[in-house]
Amino acid sequence: xxxxxxxxxxxxxxxxxxxxxxxxxxxxxxxxxxxxxxxxxxxxxxxxxxxxxxxxxxxxxxxxxxxxxxxxxxxxxxxxxxxxxxxxxxxxxxxxxxxxxxxxxxxxxxxxxx
Amino acid sequence: xxxxxxxxxxxxxxxxxxxxxxxxxxxxxxxxxxxxxxxxxxxxxxxxxxxxxxxxxxxxxxxxxxxxxxxxxxxxxxxxxxxxxxxxxxxxxxxxxxxxxxxxxxxxxxxxxxx
Numbered sequence: 542x543x544x545x546x547x548x549x550x551x552x553x554x555x556x557x558x559x560x561x562x563x564x565x566x567x568x569x570x571x572x573x574x575x576x577x578x579x580x581x582x583x584x585x586x587x588x589x590x591x592x593x594x595x596x597x598x599x600x601x602x603x604x605x606x607x608x609x610x611x612x613x614x615x616x617x618x619x620x621x622x623x624x625x626x627x628x629x630x631x632x633x634x635x636x637x638x639x640x641x642x643x644x645x646x647x648x649x650x651x652x653x654x655x
Numbered sequence: 656x657x658x659x660x661x662x663x664x665x666x667x668x669x670x671x672x673x674x675x676x677x678x679x680x681x682x683x684x685x686x687x688x689x690x691x692x693x694x695x696x697x698x699x700x701x702x703x704x705x706x707x708x709x710x711x712x713x714x715x716x717x718x719x720x721x722x723x724x725x726x727x728x729x730x731x732x733x734x735x736x737x738x739x740x741x742x743x744x745x746x747x748x749x750x751x752x753x754x755x756x757x758x759x760x761x762x763x764x765x766x767x768x769x770x
Binding site: 545573575577582583584585586587590592631633640641642643644645646647648 | 658659686688690695696697698699700703710711713714746748750756758759760761762763764
């Protein structure tokens with residue numbers, strides 16, 4: 542069965558510092574991987590995805606993620622955090638060949654302090 | 656352009672009542688999804704439509720839950736004999752024609768509270 546793990550409930554980082562939000566996954570086939578961000582009282586917003594090709598994926602708002610097949614990870618990164626990046630981040634996986642449902646992690650709250 | 660819209664934004668009901676939650680997908684998106692998000696959790700898949708038909712309803716928790724999409728656009732999630740455990744935010748998403756690599760666009764959700 543597919544699954545996603547986000548091992549950190551919360552990540553704290555100072556503004557201007559690099560940030561990493563961790564995600565590991567488990568699928569039996571090739572994964573399609575996604576990151577979404579959720580701001581208070583708003584819906585999930587798509588950030589980026591990995592389907593195939595280059596392991597480093599660039600997305601919205603300066604975020605990027607690195608796909609690592611051997612470690613089954615898809616960590617979200619940003620070189621320089623902004624206070625406005627503070628939000629709840631979700632990693633999700635879809636298994637190729639399966640239905641289109643996404644399996645989400647439990648979320649990581651990112652807090653960027655000035 | 657307009658995103659996914661959901662109505663109502665909030666719904667408070669009493670245990671045992673029937674509720675309907677509506678989703679308007681992005682125009683032209685043929686795939687529509689329903690998820691449920693409980694407090695402190697990630698969204699959990701409920702059901703997926705491709706056009707008018709339910710392509711995967713494996714996430715519906717029991718037969719009190721039902722969803723329709725009669726004309727391949729608007730969808731309604733129906734919950735009978737609501738229970739307190741049904742309280743959650745119900746999220747709708749849509750995407751272009753079926754292809755797993757297409758990202759899903761989410762609506763703001765309907766917060767359901769069952770008293």
